[in-house]
Amino acid sequence: xxxxxxxxxxxxxxxxxxxxxxxxxxxxxxxxxxxxxxxxxxxxxxxxxxxxxxxxxxxxxxxxxxxxxxxxxxxxxxxxxxxxxxxxxxxxxxxxxxxxxxxxxxxxxxxxxxxxxxxxxxxxxxxxxxxxxxxxxxxxxxxxxxxxxxxxxxxxxxxxxxxxxxxxxxxxxxxxxxxxxxxxxxxxxxxxxxxxxxxxxxxxxxxxxxxxxxxxxxxxxxxxxxxxxxxxxxxxxxxxxxxxxxxxxxxxxxxxxxxxxxxxxxxxxxxxxxxxxxxxxxxxxxxxxxxxxxxxxxxxxxxxxxxxxxxxxxxxxxxxxxxxxxxxxxxxxxxxxxxxxxxxxxxxxxxxxxxxxxxxxxxxxxxxxxxxxxxxxxxxxxxxxxxxxxxxxxxxxxxxxxxxxxxxxxxxxxxxxxxxxxxxxxxxxxxxxxxxxxxxxxxxxxxxxxxxxxxxxxxxxxxxxxxxxxxxxxxxxxxxxxxxxxxxxxxxxxxxxxxxxxxxxxxxxxxxxxxxxxxxxxxxxxxxxxxxxxxxxxxxxxxxxxxxxxxxxxxxxxxxxxxxxxxxxxxxxxxxxxxxxxxxxxxxxxxxxxxxxxxxxxxxxxxxxxxxxxxxxxxxxxxxxxxxxxxxxxxxxxxxxxxxxxxxxxxxxxxxxxxxxxxxxxxxxxxxxxxxxxxxxxxxxxxxxxxxxxxxxxxxxxxxxxxxxxxxxxx
Numbered sequence: 001x002x003x004x005x006x007x008x009x010x011x012x013x014x015x016x017x018x019x020x021x022x023x024x025x026x027x028x029x030x031x032x033x034x035x036x037x038x039x040x041x042x043x044x045x046x047x048x049x050x051x052x053x054x055x056x057x058x059x060x061x062x063x064x065x066x067x068x069x070x071x072x073x074x075x076x077x078x079x080x081x082x083x084x085x086x087x088x089x090x091x092x093x094x095x096x097x098x099x100x101x102x103x104x105x106x107x108x109x110x111x112x113x114x115x116x117x118x119x120x121x122x123x124x125x126x127x128x129x130x131x132x133x134x135x136x137x138x139x140x141x142x143x144x145x146x147x148x149x150x151x152x153x154x155x156x157x158x159x160x161x162x163x164x165x166x167x168x169x170x171x172x173x174x175x176x177x178x179x180x181x182x183x184x185x186x187x188x189x190x191x192x193x194x195x196x197x198x199x200x201x202x203x204x205x206x207x208x209x210x211x212x213x214x215x216x217x218x219x220x221x222x223x224x225x226x227x228x229x230x231x232x233x234x235x236x237x238x239x240x241x242x243x244x245x246x247x248x249x250x251x252x253x254x255x256x257x258x259x260x261x262x263x264x265x266x267x268x269x270x271x272x273x274x275x276x277x278x279x280x281x282x283x284x285x286x287x288x289x290x291x292x293x294x295x296x297x298x299x300x301x302x303x304x305x306x307x308x309x310x311x312x313x314x315x316x317x318x319x320x321x322x323x324x325x326x327x328x329x330x331x332x333x334x335x336x337x338x339x340x341x342x343x344x345x346x347x348x349x350x351x352x353x354x355x356x357x358x359x360x361x362x363x364x365x366x367x368x369x370x371x372x373x374x375x376x377x378x379x380x381x382x383x384x385x386x387x388x389x390x391x392x393x394x395x396x397x398x399x400x401x402x403x404x405x406x407x408x409x410x411x412x413x414x415x416x417x418x419x420x421x422x423x424x425x426x427x428x429x430x431x432x433x434x435x436x437x438x439x440x441x442x443x444x445x446x447x448x449x450x451x452x453x454x455x456x457x458x459x460x461x462x463x464x465x466x467x468x469x470x471x472x473x474x475x476x477x478x479x480x481x482x483x484x485x486x487x488x489x490x491x492x493x494x495x496x497x498x499x500x501x502x503x504x505x506x507x508x509x510x511x512x513x514x515x516x517x518x519x520x521x522x523x524x525x526x527x528x529x530x531x532x533x534x535x536x537x538x539x540x541x542x543x544x545x546x547x548x549x550x551x552x553x554x555x556x557x558x559x560x561x562x563x564x565x566x567x568x569x570x571x572x573x574x575x576x577x578x579x580x581x582x583x584x585x586x587x588x589x590x591x592x593x594x595x596x597x598x599x600x601x602x603x604x605x606x607x608x609x610x611x612x613x614x615x616x617x618x619x620x621x622x623x624x625x626x627x628x629x630x631x632x633x634x635x636x637x638x639x640x641x642x643x644x645x646x647x648x649x650x651x652x653x654x655x656x657x658x659x660x661x662x663x664x665x666x667x668x669x670x671x672x673x674x675x676x677x678x679x680x681x682x683x684x685x686x687x688x689x690x691x692x693x694x695x696x697x698x699x700x701x702x703x704x705x706x707x708x709x710x711x712x713x714x715x
Contacts, residue, residue, distance in 0.1 A: 033072055035059045036079065037083075038053075039079070057090075059105075060076075074097070084119065084345075089322065093328070095333065102337050107340030107341055112342060117344075118318060119138065141296065142296050148312055149312055156286045156292060157279065160277060161276065162196050163195065165279075166275065167268070182276060183246055183248075184246040200284050201226075205283050205302070206293075207296070215273050215277045216551065218552065225354070229249075252354060255273070258358045261374065264375060269377075275618055317345040317346050320346060320347060323390070327391075327395075332419075334395040355367040361474060366379055380509070384437070387410040388408065394417070394421060403715075407432060410434045410435075411431045411434070420456075423463060424459065428464065429466050432471035434476055434477065436460055446529075455483040455534070458485075458486050458487075461490050461491065462489075466494050467494075468497075469496055478501045482535055498549065498551070499556050501543065502560075506562040509524075509526035511562055516649065517596025519649065519674060532563065535572075536570045538572050539575075546579070550583050553641065557610075561596070563598040578606045578706060581609050585616065587616075587642045589643055591607070594650065595648060596650070600655070601657065606701050614637070615641050644662060649673045656692055
C-alpha cells in the first residue's frame with residue numbers, strides 16, 4: 001500500500017509539476033509575444049510593460065528571436081512620447097510575420113508615439129539686430145527643412161524671377177548645346193528692389209555650392225546647385241561683358257541634365273532651365289520673417305522669427321529614413337502592421353548633391369550622366385524620389401490609422417514587387433513630394449521577368465492627404481506607376497501643386513504596340529515591346545479631390561498616362577470621384593487622359609467650380625532690358641488651356657458615361673499637341689459618350705455621389 005500511495009502521490013506531483021510548467025509556458029509565451037518600448041525605456045530591460053525597451057531596433061531584435069516559431073501575432077506596443085535620434089528601423093525578410101501571423105507595431109491605447117527624425121533647436125541668440133536674424137548652434141549637420149511650432153519655415157530665397165539672371169549666353173548669340181551656367185547681367189538701375197549681387201554670395205557664412213537655382217515651369221520644376229561664382233570686376237551701365245565674367249557655373253551633372261529637354265532646333269526648350277524662377281539657400285537672402293539658413297560646415301542655424309524663440313518649438317530634420325523595409329525577389333518582407341503611429345520630421349538630401357533635382361514628371365527625376373537630349377520632354381531612365389518610410393518587395397504590409405507629417409521626401413513609398421499591401425485610414429499632411437507612391441517605372445516594373453516583381457493587389461483607401469508636393473511641385477498627391485489590381489478609393493486629397501492622383505508612365509513608348517504619346521516622339525523610341533505592360537484592372541473610385549493645380553499648370557485632379565490595359569474589361573475604371581476648386585488660372589483638365597491613355601472608363605465623376613485656366617511661363621522680360629532672359633515662351637501667357645476632359649496625344653478607346661461637367665469649361669480639351677495618325681485613324685479614336693451632363697450648380701448632381709466620395713474618417 002505504501003508503494004501504491006507513494007506511486008499515486010508521485011503521479012500527482014508529476015501532474016502538478018507538468019501543469020505548473022504548462023501554465024508557466026503559456027505565461028512566458030504571452031510575455032514573449034508582446035514587447036513594449038518607451039522613450040524613457042532601456043534596451044537592457046526585459047521589454048515588458050513595466051520594463052520597456054527604448055528603441056524600435058531593440059524590439060525588432062527581440063521579435064527576431066521568436067519569429068521562426070511564431071504561433072500567434074507578435075505585438076510591439078509603443079508608449080506615447082517622442083522617439084527621436086533613433087537609428088532607422090531597417091526591416092528585412094527575417095522581420096516578417098510567419099505561419100499566417102503578423103508582426104504588429106502599434107500605439108498604446110490612448111497614447112501618441114511619435115517617430116521623429118529631427119532635433120530640437122534651442123539656445124537662440126540675436127545675431128543681426130537690424131534684420132532681426134537669430135542664430136543657434138546645431139553642429140555640422142545637413143538638412144533641407146526647418147519647422148517652427150509645427151509650421152514649415154521658408155528656406156532663404158530671392159524674390160521671384162530676380163532681374164539680371166539668364167541661363168547660358170543667348171544674348172551673345174552663343175548656343176547652349178554645351179551650357180555651362182547662368183549668366184549674370186548687372187541691371188540694378190532697371191530693378192533696384194529686385195537687385196541681387198552674386199559677388200556677395202561668396203562671402204561667409206554662405207557656401208556658394210549650397211545655393212540652388214530653381215525653375216518652376218508648366219508641370220516641371222528643377223533645383224540645380226551652384227558650383228562657382230565669377231563676378232564682374234565692376235558694374236557700369238556701358239560694360240562689355242565676356243563669357244569669363246558674370247558667370248554662375250552650375251554643378252554637374254545637374255546642369256547638363258536640366259538642359260537635355262530641347263526644342264526642335266536642338267537648343268534647350270521650355271522644359272529645360274531657360275529662366276530663373278528664384279535662387280534659394282544663401283545667408284544673403286535672409287530678409288523676411290519665417291526665413292532660415294543653415295551653415296552646414298560651421299553648424300550655425302540662422303532664422304528671422306515670427307514667434308518668441310524663447311518658447312517656440314523649433315525642429316531641424318536630420319534623418320532621411322524612418323523605416324526602411326527591403327525584401328528581395330526570392331524573399332519578400334511580409335505580414336507586418338503599423339497602427340496608430342506618427343512619422344514626422346525627416347529630410348531628403350539627394351537634391352543637395354551634384355545631381356540636384358531635375359524633374360521629369362511625378363517625382364521621377366534625372367540623375368547621373370549619359371542622358372541624351374530629346375524633344376519630347378521625358379527620359380527613359382529616371383530615378384524615383386525615395387520615401388521617408390519605404391518598402392520594396394513587400395507583401396501584406398498594413399499601415400492603418402497612422403499620421404505622416406512634416407516629411408522631406410515621399411511620405412510612404414512602396415516600390416517594385418509590392419503586393420497585397422493596405423494603406424488605409426492614415427493622415428498625410430505637409431509632405432515635400434508625393435504623400436503616397438506605389439510601383440515604379442523601370443523595366444522590372446513595366447515588363448518584369450518574374451511575377452514576384454509585379455506590383456499588384458494593393459489598396460489605398462480612406463486616407464486624408466493635404467499639402468503634398470510642398471517642395472517638389474511636380475509631385476502628385478498619390479502616384480501609381482505600373483501596377484495591376486490596384487484600388488484607390490475614398491481618399492480626401494486637397495491643396496496639391498499639380499495633380500491629385502496620377503497613374504501610369506511611358507507616353508505609350510513602353511506599350512505594345514509602341515505609340516508616340518508625346519509631341520515629337522516616334523514609335524519604338526524607347527524600344528519595341530511585344531507584350532503588354534503590367535498595367536491592367538486598376539480602379540480609382542469615389543475619391544474627393546479639392547484645390548489642385550495650386551502651383552503648376554498642365555495637370556488635373558486625376559491624371560493618366562499610357563495604356564491602362566488590353567480591353568475595357570481589364571482597363572482602368574475612374575468612377576464616382578468628385579473634383580473641385582482647381583486654381584482659377586491653373587490651366588489643365590480635370591480628368592486628364594494624357595499621353596497614349598487607352599482603355600479607360602470614366603463614369604459618374606463630378607467636376608465642380610473648375611475654371612478653364614491658362615498657360616503661364618513666367619513674366620515677360622523687362623522691355624527696356626535687352627539683356628534679360630528670352631521672353632518668347634511668355635508670349636503664350638494667358639492662352640486658355642484646359643477643360644473637364646482631355647489630354648495630349650491621347651490614344652483613345654475611352655468611354656465617358658454619366659459624368660457631370662462644369663459649365664465654365666469646354667467638355668473636351670486636347671490642348672495644342674499635334675494629332676497622331678496611324679492605321680487605326682486620327683487619335684484619339686473610339687471616344688464613347690453616353691449620358692454626360694453639363695451642370696451649373698451642385699443641385700443638379702445626385703447627392704449620393706457627394707455622400708459616397710471621399711474618406712469615411714477614422715484617421
